[in-house]
Amino acid sequence: MSAGVLLRAEAVGKKFGGLTALAEVSFVIPRQSIYGLIGPNGAGKTTLFNLLTGIYTPDSGRFEFDGAPLAGGAPDRSCAAGIARTFQNIRLFASMTALENVMVGRHVRTRAGVFGAILRTRDERAEEQAIAARAMELLEFVGIAHRAHHVARHLSYGDQRRLEIARALATEPQLLALDEPAAGMNETETAQLGELLRRIRALDITILLIEHDVKLVMGLCDRVAVLEYGRLIAEGEPEAVQRDPRVIEAYLGAEHGGGEAA
Amino acid sequence: MDIFLQQLVNGLVQGSIYALVALGYTMVYGIIELVNFAHGEVVMVGALVSLSVIQRLADRGLSGWGVIAAGILVSIPACMALGFAIERVAYRPLRRAPRLAPLISAIGVSIALQQLAALIWGRNFLHYPEVVARTPFHLGGAVITEVQLVILATAALLMAGLWFLVQRTRLGRAMRATAQNPAVAGLMGVDVDRIIATTFLIGSALAAVAGTLVGTYYNVGNHTMGFLLGMKAFTAAVLGGIGNLQGAMLGGLLLGVIENLGAGYLGNLTGGVIGSNYSDVLSFLMLVAVLVLRPSGLLGERSAEKV
Numbered sequence: 001m002s003a004g005v006l007l008r009a010e011a012v013g014k015k016f017g018g019l020t021a022l023a024e025v026s027f028v029i030p031r032q033s034i035y036g037l038i039g040p041n042g043a044g045k046t047t048l049f050n051l052l053t054g055i056y057t058p059d060s061g062r063f064e065f066d067g068a069p070l071a072g073g074a075p076d077r078s079c080a081a082g083i084a085r086t087f088q089n090i091r092l093f094a095s096m097t098a099l100e101n102v103m104v105g106r107h108v109r110t111r112a113g114v115f116g117a118i119l120r121t122r123d124e125r126a127e128e129q130a131i132a133a134r135a136m137e138l139l140e141f142v143g144i145a146h147r148a149h150h151v152a153r154h155l156s157y158g159d160q161r162r163l164e165i166a167r168a169l170a171t172e173p174q175l176l177a178l179d180e181p182a183a184g185m186n187e188t189e190t191a192q193l194g195e196l197l198r199r200i201r202a203l204d205i206t207i208l209l210i211e212h213d214v215k216l217v218m219g220l221c222d223r224v225a226v227l228e229y230g231r232l233i234a235e236g237e238p239e240a241v242q243r244d245p246r247v248i249e250a251y252l253g254a255e256h257g258g259g260e261a262a
Numbered sequence: 263m264d265i266f267l268q269q270l271v272n273g274l275v276q277g278s279i280y281a282l283v284a285l286g287y288t289m290v291y292g293i294i295e296l297v298n299f300a301h302g303e304v305v306m307v308g309a310l311v312s313l314s315v316i317q318r319l320a321d322r323g324l325s326g327w328g329v330i331a332a333g334i335l336v337s338i339p340a341c342m343a344l345g346f347a348i349e350r351v352a353y354r355p356l357r358r359a360p361r362l363a364p365l366i367s368a369i370g371v372s373i374a375l376q377q378l379a380a381l382i383w384g385r386n387f388l389h390y391p392e393v394v395a396r397t398p399f400h401l402g403g404a405v406i407t408e409v410q411l412v413i414l415a416t417a418a419l420l421m422a423g424l425w426f427l428v429q430r431t432r433l434g435r436a437m438r439a440t441a442q443n444p445a446v447a448g449l450m451g452v453d454v455d456r457i458i459a460t461t462f463l464i465g466s467a468l469a470a471v472a473g474t475l476v477g478t479y480y481n482v483g484n485h486t487m488g489f490l491l492g493m494k495a496f497t498a499a500v501l502g503g504i505g506n507l508q509g510a511m512l513g514g515l516l517l518g519v520i521e522n523l524g525a526g527y528l529g530n531l532t533g534g535v536i537g538s539n540y541s542d543v544l545s546f547l548m549l550v551a552v553l554v555l556r557p558s559g560l561l562g563e564r565s566a567e568k569v
Contacts, residue, residue: 053449075448085449093442096435103432104439108451110432128432171451 006031006175006206007052012061014047021047022230024061029175029223034197034207036221036238038214040250043227045210046088049177052208053085054078066174079108084173086164088180088210094153098144098163101152102135105170138166142196158189165196169205176200177208182216194220218242226250264403269526270519271401275410275479277518278417282472283495284502284510285424286465292441292505293461294357299368300348302492303375304341304466306485308473310383311337313390313483326394327412330478337470344375345466349459372489379485390481413475420468421511427464428507437461441505490542494521497549503562512560521545 007029014022022044029035037045050056052063057072064070065081084105093101110127139145142162147155155163161181168176178197182190194216197207211217217224218238226234226247234244241247283305290298312333319329352371356364394412398405428434439447440457448454476491477483494517502513525538552559 055445055449075445076451076453079449079451087446091443091446093439093446095442096438100435100438104435104447104450104452107432107436107439124431128430131432167450 004031008064010061012058014059020230025232027225027235031206032204033222034201034220036217036224037210038217039227044230045227049179053083079171082174084168084171085177086168090160090164092152097149097151099135099148102138102166102170103131105167106131108171138169142166175206179210182213190216265526267402267404269522271404271406273519273522275413277515278414279472279475280495280498280518281511281514282417282468284498284514286469287496287499288504288510289461289465296364300371302488303372304345305469305473305491306488308337308341308470309477309483311340312474313477316391320391320393329393334471334474337474338467341466341470342463345462349462376485387482387484390477390483497545500559501552503559506561509559509561
């Protein structure tokens with residue numbers, strides 16, 4: 001895979017009734033980058049995520065992912081194409097163990113169906129072992145292997161966030177979309193998260209990051225896009241975006257007025 | 263003491279049939295939060311399809327259990343096809359409709375299936391040929407027949423298999439994930455429609471076996487037999503905590519035992535005023551009591567808010 005474009009959004013739009021959630025949004029995410037998406041609440045960030053992962057279908061425009069158009073409205077196919085995500089409000093399978101949560105993530109890359117499961121074929125058993133082994137590796141990668149057999153709802157908040165990332169990685173994504181992964185984390189946890197995201201990028205996985213923590217975004221991202229009222233108002237390298245007067249007015253302005261950006 | 267042991271044995275046998283049917287209700291409820299009222303009719307169709315097969319093979323000098331196995335092997339695919347069709351035609355188009363719509367649809371399917379069965383098999387009670395001898399075994403003070411032993415063993419085997427499938431395989435994991443959060447399961451690459459269809463297929467296969475066992479046990483089949491059996495099994499599922507597999511198994515066994523102990527003792531305890539024929543009343547009183555005192559059932563986590 002050469003460096004180049006992983007995701008191209010072309011004039012993507014979405015309306016809910018009379019409300020325009022996104023209008024003519026176009027941007028390009030280069031491979032192996034961490035791409036930040038920021039904007040005030042209600043700017044359309046999560047809507048964009050939902051379009052990208054097939055939960056909604058765009059009303060206009062289109063996405064091109066890895067050189068092929070992305071069909072909307074089918075989450076399992078977006079996943080198969082190589083897009084995985086986490087949620088702003090954590091959505092784990094709460095009464096399954098951490099390990100099982102990650103094993104569900106392997107579903108899309110594995111085969112065994114009803115007959116394999118009932119007949120316990122040799123292939124099926126081998127695959128099951130491979131799924132469990134891979135899931136364990138991923139738990140180790142995000143640093144919660146010692147919690148593998150705990151039920152997800154009993155994990156600490158930070159560990160639940162890590163588990164969501166491990167589960168998303170289990171689908172072998174090319175693009176990992178994270179919706180406010182640092183929400184509710186303290187400074188140490190946020191710093192550890194940043195380090196984890198760099199390690200993920202080093203695996204040739206591109207990251208799309210929605211985040212309110214401006215310091216994290218500016219320090220981590222290779223490129224940043226800024227949304228306001230469903231429109232893209234700035235796009236580029238963090239330093240340039242930070243200096244853009246429209247961005248300062250729309251988003252950073254208020255925080256700059258109050259002193260150091262949180 | 264002998265009555266107690268005997269009724270306990272009978273209760274466990276009857277209860278294991280309830281449990282098999284209750285699993286069908288609870289699996290579907292767990293995954294799409296729908297009480298599939300047509301499930302009892304799928305059991306009935308399974309029983310009558312088996313009956314037709316068993317009648318044809320009965321006097322050919324084949325081994326009795328072989329004949330019954332043939333009945334089961336024909337009724338399983340028939341019921342699976344039926345369950346699949348019901349989901350596709352009556353429930354899937356209504357998945358985003360208000361909650362009441364699929365429930366009404368289920369009742370409609372139930373009535374339609376009963377009448378369809380009446381057209382095919384007639385309205386009379388049909389006699390299940392006795393192809394296996396009722397050899398009694400003595401167990402302490404109780405008697406257990408070969409049929410009862412086979413029912414217990416079959417049900418235990420199927421329940422263990424189902425538990426394994428759900429807890430230890432890729433398919434089962436996808437089913438549990440879908441039950442907990444269909445949208446997120448979809449984002450993990452789980453084809454939710456397919457998992458729902460598979461759930462109906464598995465529940466219907468269990469229904470086919472349960473129907474055949476019921477017919478073999480009571481030696482009678484009829485187009486209305488699914489209604490009461492379905493209601494009892496649904497009671498068992500609610501008793502155990504609907505949506506919960508172990509709950510359905512426990513609830514089924516418990517209901518069978520309570521009903522049979524009631525049948526054994528009601529007459530004596532009330533001086534003959536209330537006889538054993540009131541055991542159905544006892545079952546449904548229990549349903550009422552559970553719904554009032556512990557709506558989420560014995561093992562249930564969530565409240566059964568859908569009905």
